[in-house]
Amino acid sequence: MIDRGLTKQPAAASAIVQTATMVRGYGDAYRQALADWHAIIDGLVKPTFDEDLPLADLAAAVAEARAAVTPDPRQAALKRTIAEIRARALAEARPPVVEANSE
Numbered sequence: 005m006i007d008r009g010l011t012k013q014p015a016a017a018s019a020i021v022q023t024a025t026m027v028r029g030y031g032d033a034y035r036q037a038l039a040d041w042h043a044i045i046d047g048l049v050k051p052t053f054d055e056d057l058p059l060a061d062l063a064a065a066v067a068e069a070r071a072a073v074t075p076d077p078r079q080a081a082l083k084r085t086i087a088e089i090r091a092r093a094l095a096e097a098r099p100p101v102v103e104a105n106s107e
Contacts, residue, residue: 005045008053009062016062020049023066026073036077043079044069047086057090058097065089 009017023044027037048065051057059065072085 012053013062019063019066040073040079040082043082043086048089057093059093
């Protein structure tokens with residue numbers, strides 16, 4: 005993952021490495037932290053590297069997602085934040101719609 009980060013978005017490599025600090029604890033806390041980490045990696049990082057998600061600033065997106073992590077087993081805030089980041093990135097990447105002049 006780090007090698008892909010250095011190749012695809014070098015500025016994001018540090019943010020990706022720092023996500024490893026999310027995974028800590030034992031038992032349920034560990035499982036929750038690992039699930040949160042996977043949500044960020046699978047929802048933002050991998051799709052960006054695979055060029056399925058046009059995130060220009062992956063580091064900021066990862067930081068925003070990490071800030072949304074709460075001790076919620078349903079990951080409601082985190083999932084909502086990831087969905088919002090993805091929607092913004094896709095909306096920004098869409099070419100503007102040009103209406104034809106009907107004369």
